[in-house]
Amino acid sequence: xxxxxxxxxxxxxxxxxxxxxxxxxxxxxxxxxxxxxxxxxxxxxxxxxxxxxxxxxxxxxxxxxxxxxxxxxxxxxxxxxxxxxxxxxxxxxxxxxxxx
Numbered sequence: 350x351x352x353x354x355x356x357x358x359x360x361x362x363x364x365x366x367x368x369x370x371x372x373x374x375x376x377x378x379x380x381x382x383x384x385x386x387x388x389x390x391x392x393x394x395x396x397x398x399x400x401x402x403x404x405x406x407x408x409x410x411x412x413x414x415x416x417x418x419x420x421x422x423x424x425x426x427x428x429x430x431x432x433x434x435x436x437x438x439x440x441x442x443x444x445x446x447x448x449x
Contacts, residue, residue, distance in 0.1 A: 355402050363402025365427045366409070371397050373416040386411040 355363075370393075374382055379397070383390040388408055395401040396412070413423050 360399070360402050362427050363396075364399040365429065366402075366404075366423070367397040367399045369418075369423065369426045370412060370416065373418055382412065382415055386415040388412065 374397075379393055380390050383393040386393070386408075388411060392401070392404075392408065393412065396404050396408070409423065410420060413420055
């Protein structure tokens with residue numbers, strides 16, 4: 350199976366995910382978190398560094414659970430809209446004026 354190259358948005362999302370997990374881990378060791386989540390420390394290191402920008406959902410779910418993060422919070426954090434861009438289908442312009 351050929352894996353397609355990641356888009357710049359996917360790479361950026363992976364970097365935000367890694368930063369979020371590092372912040373949530375705080376002073377706890379990477380080894381302890383990885384073992385508690387039943388993933389390899391190398392996998393956690395790659396995710397935190399952004400080298401694995403699109404990890405498997407069960408992997409992220411397990412790590413988030415160990416860190417006490419809700420998946421909703423993880424999703425919201427890693428999918429921050431670009432500055433000046435509103436949510437799709439919001440019915441609003443960038444300045445907040447309603448459209449008809």
